[in-house]
Amino acid sequence: MSPVSTLKTFEDIDCTFPKTLQEALELMADEKTRGVPLAGGTDLMVQWESGALPMPERVINVKSIPELREISEADNEVVIGGSVTHMELRQSSAVRRAVPSLAEAAATIGGFQIQIMGTLAGSVANASPAGDLAPSLLITDGTVTLAGVRGEREVKLTEFWKGYREIDRQPDELIVRFRLPRLPEGHYESWRKLGARKAQAISKVMGSSRGRMKDGVVSCFKVALGSIAPTAVRLYDVEQWIVGQPIHDETLKEAEQRVADAVKPIGDIRSTAEYRKWVSGRLVRLFLEELAARSG
Amino acid sequence: MNKITRSWIVNGEPREAEFAPVRRLLDVLREDLGLKGTKEGCGEGECGACTVIVNGQPVLACLMAAGQVEDQAEIVTVEGLEKTETGRILQQAYIEKGAAQCGFCIPGMIVSSYALLEQHAHPDAGLIRESHAGNICRCTGYEKIVEAIQTAAERRAGNTGS
Numbered sequence: 001m002s003p004v005s006t007l008k009t010f011e012d013i014d015c016t017f018p019k020t021l022q023e024a025l026e027l028m029a030d031e032k033t034r035g036v037p038l039a040g041g042t043d044l045m046v047q048w049e050s051g052a053l054p055m056p057e058r059v060i061n062v063k064s065i066p067e068l069r070e071i072s073e074a075d076n077e078v079v080i081g082g083s084v085t086h087m088e089l090r091q092s093s094a095v096r097r098a099v100p101s102l103a104e105a106a107a108t109i110g111g112f113q114i115q116i117m118g119t120l121a122g123s124v125a126n127a128s129p130a131g132d133l134a135p136s137l138l139i140t141d142g143t144v145t146l147a148g149v150r151g152e153r154e155v156k157l158t159e160f161w162k163g164y165r166e167i168d169r170q171p172d173e174l175i176v177r178f179r180l181p182r183l184p185e186g187h188y189e190s191w192r193k194l195g196a197r198k199a200q201a202i203s204k205v206m207g208s209s210r211g212r213m214k215d216g217v218v219s220c221f222k223v224a225l226g227s228i229a230p231t232a233v234r235l236y237d238v239e240q241w242i243v244g245q246p247i248h249d250e251t252l253k254e255a256e257q258r259v260a261d262a263v264k265p266i267g268d269i270r271s272t273a274e275y276r277k278w279v280s281g282r283l284v285r286l287f288l289e290e291l292a293a294r295s296g
Numbered sequence: 297m298n299k300i301t302r303s304w305i306v307n308g309e310p311r312e313a314e315f316a317p318v319r320r321l322l323d324v325l326r327e328d329l330g331l332k333g334t335k336e337g338c339g340e341g342e343c344g345a346c347t348v349i350v351n352g353q354p355v356l357a358c359l360m361a362a363g364q365v366e367d368q369a370e371i372v373t374v375e376g377l378e379k380t381e382t383g384r385i386l387q388q389a390y391i392e393k394g395a396a397q398c399g400f401c402i403p404g405m406i407v408s409s410y411a412l413l414e415q416h417a418h419p420d421a422g423l424i425r426e427s428h429a430g431n432i433c434r435c436t437g438y439e440k441i442v443e444a445i446q447t448a449a450e451r452r453a454g455n456t457g458s
């Protein structure tokens with residue numbers, strides 16, 4: 001065997017094109033036909049090309065499985081198929097009503113071409129700490145549904161990212177859909193990505209919040225940040241502390257400090273970690289200010 | 297690898313190609329179908345030089361597995377633009393405004409412009425910039441490209457009365 005024969009190219013990868021979810025799950029069930037799910041390819045094609053990931057024997061095209069392409073609205077939630085693209089997220093009136101920060105986040109991903117190709121499940125499964133959609137998913141307290149031939153399994157999004165680039169998925173499972181509780185009446189969401197220019201990618205921090213003010217105090221607040229830890233994180237301690245507080249200069253300062261203390265940024269360079277703590281605090285302060293302003 | 301066959305409408309003409317399913321659309325277009333106008337800049341999704349239109353949507357041919365483009369799909373590459381009124385108006389405006397310098401980004405850039413004008417007859421400067429953010433140009437500073445697209449949009453609207 002010549003060593004050259006082990007050098008794979010895109011042309012060596014086999015691919016199946018299931019027409020239905022059932023067909024896809026049957027292919028996934030058997031190790032001999034199982035493949036790496038390929039959606040938009042905007043992560044996989046780059047990772048294979050660069051060598052960050054080895055090229056697999058086989059992929060399975062999940063991009064056009066009809067069941068994964070749907071967006072629907074129920075009473076209290078929006079249900080979004082795994083292969084819904086970032087462009088569809090930002091354009092969907094159902095998504096914009098139910099989880100406005102998710103539509104806003106999708107609109108900041110790459111350029112139009114990447115938004116047209118890339119998908120929600122692809123972003124979630126790629127599980128980069130810098131994935132822009134994770135914070136908006138986390139603040140909904142929603143779920144992701146995975147399917148195998150044995151049946152479906154629903155996992156809380158807050159428990160789905162296990163660690164750095166690690167998700168709670170079995171090898172035979174596909175991400176099918178996301179069920180996201182809609183923004184309740186009187187609540188507001190915010191989204192921001194700071195330091196996102198390529199040259200500053202190292203200091204990128206992004207986040208989302210969902211909250212409400214009633215009788216002059218915060219009655220509900222959920223906030224999640226990305227790019228500061230191996231996975232995007234909810235800041236539960238800060239959330240609990242702010243509930244019941246009015247929003248003014250003093251509480252904003254304290255919130256900022258509590259956020260900086262709560263986050264444990266990745267970043268080998270100390271200044272970067274310190275900077276991220278500071279930016280995280282500013283970001284949450286901004287969200288609270290926006291909440292107060294909108295609640296009038 | 298088992299090859300697959302796909303029949304597409306490429307620049308208005310039926311074309312058939314046979315390829316390994318994860319062969320990049322870029323290689324199928326350039327090498328198998330001989331359409332060398334589409335360029336490879338970075339090969340990793342960052343520059344937009346490889347932009348082509350599939351079913352009305354601009355995509356990056358360097359990141360797309362050709363097998364994912366289904367039978368009967370309509371593909372437009374830079375070669376197809378001069379067959380269309382929008383494409384001809386854009387080409388003329390790019391030339392008049394001096395929007396092309398070294399020209400490397402232009403095949404992808406003008407394909408993005410075409411996709412935009414086919415969907416939005418009257419784009420404002422913000423939408424023009426946003427829809428071309430995935431196309432990097434090292435030469436022009438974008439100002440002249442935006443002007444060219446604005447000019448093309450006005451002429452196109454004038455011609456069609458829309």
Ligand SMILES: Cc1cc2nc3c(=O)[nH]c(=O)nc-3n(C[C@H](O)[C@H](O)[C@@H](O)COP(=O)(O)OP(=O)(O)OC[C@H]3O[C@@H](n4cnc5c(N)ncnc54)[C@H](O)[C@@H]3O)c2cc1C
Pocket residue numbers: 036037038039040041042043044045046062082083108109110111114117118119120121122123124125126130131132133173174175176340341342
């Ligand atoms: C130039 C460029 C700019 C980018 N900019 C941004 C940015 O600003 N913000 C950002 O967050 N991301 C960005 N990305 C990253 C990328 O676009 C996203 O992470 C996302 O769109 C990937 O989706 P995809 O469908 O292309 O995934 P793919 O590459 O197809 O797959 C990614 C992973 O998801 C898995 N997968 C896909 N679908 C399923 C499924 N149904 N079930 C189980 N597993 C599945 C795949 O097996 C793979 O592990 C950028 C990428 C590029 C190339």
Ligand code: FES
Pocket residue numbers: 335336337338339340341342343344345346347356357358359
């Ligand atoms: S060559 Fe495809 S984006 Fe650069």
Ligand code: FES
Pocket residue numbers: 395396397398399400401402432433434435436
């Ligand atoms: S004209 Fe040279 S890169 Fe755009």
